[in-house]
Amino acid sequence: MKVLIVDDEPPARNRLRQILADCGDHEVVGEAGNGREALDIAARTKPDVVLLDIRMPGIDGIETAHHLNKAETPPAVVFTTAYDEYAIDAFDASAVGYLLKPVRREKLIQALAQASRLSGDVLDDIGKQAGVATHRKNICARLHDELRLIPVTDIYYFIADQKYVSVVHKDGRDLIEDSLKSLEEEFGNRFVRIHRGAVVAVDAIDTLRRDEDGRTRVMLRSGNSDDELLVSRRHVANVKRRLRKG
């Protein structure tokens, strides 16, 4: 099996590598010190299993697992943790593979044998029970094998054209695999639906304007003239309400 090791502490990674070397029939395809690196390496090496630490700087283990899930063939995830009492309860409740550090060889072998893919719902559950943020802080866009993480705070809006959803952000525009509906649900506290095909960051909205035809348009702070989005009639009231709330 191809295994990817993710932990921000070098000794913890070494230890897992040593044990895996002992058992023989697993190949370590990479090591990552944080969530972003893990996603890059996973996209390139397509591991079968990812051993994932939970407490990591930047993108933590739970969010990393969410992103890993978006791959075409997502790897199985086994969490490793030293002592997160709430998380452990959550894993038990959701029957997810986890290993306690220092990891025992038998436990690791057992976990690898049983490793299964986690559904997004299970991750959400764990996040909720463990009191970790349940929504992602980044959106993941894929260009062939390259992976781009876009911080949610940099995003102006999501727009659906025909089949695909694009995300328009500070540094450009990317295609993503999420659906508008799921995005709206996940980021409802920050974003607002203005149209059947568009969800906009409330913070990115500068003003609402009526055009010559009497239709309402959203002017974005980015100042780009392309960035005037139509607000459909049935969403106008809601958009205004959200803007007043700030």
Next chain:
Amino acid sequence: MQESDDKQTQAYLPDFCAAGTILVILLVAELVAILLALVSYTPDTFLTELSKISMFVLWLALLGTGVLCQIRPWAEKQGHAGAFVVCFVVLEILCLLLAEITWQLTDMFAEAVIIDATHALFLLKTFAASSIVIALAMRYLYISSEWRRSILLESQSRISALQALIRPHFLFNSMNTIASLTRSNPQQAEEAVEDLADLMRANLNSSSDRSTLKEELETAAIYQRIEKLRLGERLKVIWDVADLPMRALIPSLTIQPLLENAIYHGIELLQEGGEVRVTGKCIDGRLDIRMSNPVANERARKAGGNQMAMSNIRQRFELAYGHRASVEVTETDSEYSVHLAFPIEEPGK
């Protein structure tokens, strides 16, 4: 957390509604009555005198207990000394009221003979005698409640010191590091085990309330060495403490838990790590220690994490120095900083 602490330590007054308390109060009241009767002892009148005084004192005691039972929750809110002042005033008013009623009653039944004084003199006498007795009683209750309170505070801080011993998270991570080093770098693993043992020992010995700054800083340095193995370059600690008198006392296990907090909530969550800065100075005969660390700003910090260690440290400083010490926390988006200020005290002084 804070609130429940307050509730436990705030019971200044005894529970006047409890049967046991009432019994003790009545016994004491009767003793006072006997005492007063003995003062003017003459074989003929002793028993009449005693029953008169007993009747008055017991009525006062019962009435007073009843009223105090009712107003106790309110009186508690008036602060420590305030609660007892309230009780004193209430009891005095009751006493004068009772004295007045007694006077009126005896007058009505034309038996003023039992009271051999004028109206004013009678009230004055009662007032003076009761003031002394009630003041003594209140003083006694005040001191015993203070004593109870300090015992409670001390045992609480003992317990929380035990709880705060070392975060399990740290212990297991260190074990993991050592397990890893055992193969790759046995010598380092050996040192780490020694360090961990020293740290545990320092923690277990922490039952002594205070240690010298030198010992405290050494414990913190050992802790830093272990964390350094795990975090590598990400952890930097700048110690600017050369000006501190190393013999001065500090509540034990203050610096190390603060450093632990700084790492757990700050450095560990920063991709590039960061710098914990500890500065110590002597200002006007007081020690002034500041520890600050960067924090990840985009992360919604979970409340509750820091509180445990901080409230523990606050408690122990209050116990050791009362109002002469201050423990302050300042928090911005990018920095967390703790400021301790307390008097310099050296062992044997």
